[in-house]
Structures are given as C-alpha cells and as structure tokens.
Amino acid sequence: MKKNIYNFPISSCPHCGGGKIAIRQYICGYGEYYVDLKTGDVDTAELHSGLQYRNTGKYAVCADCGRRLFEVDRHLHVIEE
Numbered sequence: 001m002k003k004n005i006y007n008f009p010i011s012s013c014p015h016c017g018g019g020k021i022a023i024r025q026y027i028c029g030y031g032e033y034y035v036d037l038k039t040g041d042v043d044t045a046e047l048h049s050g051l052q053y054r055n056t057g058k059y060a061v062c063a064d065c066g067r068r069l070f071e072v073d074r075h076l077h078v079i080e081e
C-alpha cells in the first residue's frame with residue numbers, strides 16, 4: 001500500500017465511515033482540443049493543461065456524506081487549532 005504523505009487526523013469519516021475527502025477547487029482558464037482534419041479524431045489530451053486550479057476549500061469534507069471533517073491549507077496540510 002502506498003504511504004500517505006499527509007498527516008490526516010482520521011482515516012475514515014466518523015459520521016458515515018467513508019474513506020475519501022473532497023477539497024473544493026476554483027478552476028478557470030481556456031482549453032483547446034484538436035480534431036484531425038482527415039479522420040475526425042478528437043484529441044483532448046491538452047484540454048486542461050492551461051487551466052488554473054485554486055484551492056478554495058478550507059475544509060476537507062467527507063466525499064460521501066458532505067460533513068466537514070477538518071481544516072486544511074492549500075497543500076493539504078492539516079491546520080491544527
């Protein structure tokens with residue numbers, strides 16, 4: 001199993017037992033995808049590469065039940081009170 005480099009205070013949601021957290025991101029920018037003139041093949045590999053992601057979520061919330069679990073900074077470091 002891969003080692004968790006983050007120092008999360010819990011390993012599952014105390015409310016529902018879920019094992020994933022959600023961090024809200026603000027995403028903005030433009031993307032392009034490419035279409036081959038001959039085949040019509042669509043290439044979306046670069047579509048998201050120009051976007052800017054900003055972490056606006058101050059709280060890690062349970063991905064399953066949506067309850068707030070703990071505070072994190074934008075590098076996913078847990079903020080102690």
Ligand SMILES: [Zn+2]
Binds near residue numbers: 014017018064066067
């Ligand atoms: Zn939960």
